[in-house]
Amino acid sequence: MLECIIPNNIVCHAVEAMLFASIACSVLGVIITQIKISSIGFTMAHAAFAGAALGLFLNIGSTSMAILCSIVVAMLIGPLSQKAKMSVDTTLGVLFGISMALAIFFIAYMQYLGRGFNANVLLFGDVISLYREEVYSLAIISLVAVVFVALFYKEITTIIFDRKIAVSSGINVTPIYYATLFIIALTVALSLNIIGGLLLYVWLVTPAAIVYQFCYNVRDMFMLAPVVAALISVSGALYSLEVSLPVGPFTAVLFSIVFALAVIISPKRKISRSKI
Amino acid sequence: MTENRTIYLDGVYTAYEGANVPTLRNISLEVREGEYVLVGGPNGAGKTTLLESIMGMLKITHGSASVCGLDVRKEGLQVRRKVGYVIQNFAxxxxxxxxxxxxxxxxxxxxxxxxxxxxKADFRAADQAMHLVGIEDLAAKPIGILSGGQQQKVLIAQNLAKEPSLLLLDEPFSNLDIAAREFITGILENIAGKGISIMMVSHAFDDLPDRDIRVLVMNDGNITYDAVSHPGDVEARVKSASGVV
Incomplete structure (x- = not known):
């Protein structure tokens, strides 16, 4: 897609993948951070990680199993919280633990069986050896995420503001909530090979946290978060490929630096201090 | 007679999921268009549960419930689109x-x-609601920086923007100062005058409209007192029916 600007195929695929992953993750990240379920990021990432490990163990394709496991976990969050009478945060913690245990079990068992397996790609991502199809799937999911938020903007923003108010306003909250979880699950599973299970959390939470420092309006957050995420991801990818640094970890550090700067210069921080 | 009935509950039981005993037991109630109803009673008596059952936000396990001509058990979503509900304890x-x-x-x-x-009609309804509650000057301000009373007014305006047939309010005066209470009381009286029924859970008996109002007192999931009262007598009646001497 960007071949006309970036002639090198490897660099082009890497930049495209980072661009689409950052758009999808950051748009969904605004929902995740504002609804205060940030832990969904690492729970989904580790569910995808466990699915990918299971896929490799069963020789049936890591991506499809990663998608399946993320969706199963996404669909379990609501009913499990309700049936076990636990907060969503506790449920996410329990599911995270189970996912991590399963992932470690399959990796250890494969090593015990003498089947060589390098978990680094799943943990830290690898933008260098991507197939064109992987980039296309990321493009599609980023488009789905943006269109979903645009179509259900009023419902999503009301649910984010206060779920009880959304229910009493006559919004059909449950299908929209589950559709959001479903799209998060797909995004996380498809981004796993690019960003890695351990770093995905940065893409899901940090862009929204950066723009939150400057926005007094949720609409501006939805507009700015993908722009900021895309700028950081693309420049991080281009620079790290140029000087041969690991792309995912370097870009994650870049996100953290921008976040620190955002907190320092945030007008909200000045308001809070002036109130004191 | 049924066409001007806003709320009709017949032998309603409501239980929270997993609870062994129902929170509301055998509630039968009829509220007509334009009626002003105050719900009193001690903490835990089931007042908020009653409002949320009317809204279809809690599952009615037994009995029949009809609000604005809609079956609450089957058409809860439609009920919530016709009924305003100002929640309690927002933060x-x-x-x-x-x-x-x-x-x-x-x-x-x-x-x-x-x-x-x-x-345009939606923006007009929102503008009118803000004008009615007197918060036009707060429109562009972030809600989080407003005072508790101003936030309460925003929530009341939100529900008036719905142009409801019935307005439920749970402790609407809890964050308001004296002037704001009087102002909101005037608005509610005006709304009731237009045929919109009002059901309000409140422990504030100083700011009631200058008209006869219907008083319900709840105890332990039941309505134990139901009578029309003069505003000056409401506090004594609620206290007496709640067992407070």
Whole structure:
């Protein structure tokens, strides 16, 4: 897609993948951070990680199993919280633990069986050896995420503001909530090979946290978060490929630096201090 | 007689999921258009549960419930689009990224339905609601930085923007100063005068409209007192029916 600007195929695929992953993750990240379920990021990432490990163990394709496991976990969050009478945060913690245990079990068992397996790609991502199809799937999911938020903007923003108010306003909250979880699950599973299970959390939470420092309006957050995420991801990818640094970890550090700067210069921080 | 009935509950039982005993037991109640109803009673008596059952937000396990001519058990979503409900105990993050105007507009979202954008009529309804409650000057301000009383007014405006047939309010005066209470009382009286029924859970008996109002007292999930009263007698009647000497 960007071949006309970036002639090198490897660099082009890497930049495209980072661009689409950052758009999808950051748009969904605004929902995740504002609804205060940030832990969904690492729970989904580790569910995808466990699915990918299971896929490799069963020789049936890591991506499809990663998608399946993320969706199963996404669909379990609501009913499990309700049936076990636990907060969503506790449920996410329990599911995270189970996912991590399963992932470690399959990796250890494969090593015990003498089947060589390098978990680094799943943990830290690898933008260098991507197939064109992987980039296309990321493009599609980023488009789905943006269109979903645009179509259900009023419902999503009301649910984010206060779920009880959304229910009493006559919004059909449950299908929209589950559709959001479903799209998060797909995004996380498809981004796993690019960003890695351990770093995905940065893409899901940090862009929204950066723009939150400057926005007094949720609409501006939805507009700015993908722009900021895309700028950081693309420049991080281009620079790290140029000087041969690991792309995912370097870009994650870049996100953290921008976040620190955002907190320092945030007008909200000045308001809070002036109130004191 | 049934056409001007806003609320009709017949032998209603409501239980929270997993609870061994129902929270509301055998509630039968009829509220007519334009009626002003105050619900009193001790903490834990089931007052908020009654409002949420009427809204279809809690599952009615037995009995029949009809609100604005709709079956609450089957058409809960439609009921919530016709009934305003000002919630109790709201708390907004000081930095929450929503303006007062956006929060008021949320009252219209259910009526609009999915995949529809606000039209002129929606903006007009939101503007009128803000004007009625006197918060036009707060429209562009982030809701989190407003005082508790101002936030309460925003939530009342949000529900008025819905142009409801019935307005339920749970402790609406809890965050308001004396002037704001009198102002809101006047608005509610005006609304009731237009044929909109009002059901309000409150422990504030100083700010009642200058008209006869219907008083319900709840105890242990039941309505134990139901009579029309003069505003000056309400406090004594609620106390007496609640077992407070």
């Amino acid at each position: 907004f993050d000081p930095l929450t990224p929503y303006t007062a105007e956006q929060v008021v507009m949320m009252g219209r979202y259910g009526i609009m339905g999915c995949l529809k954008r606000p039209c």
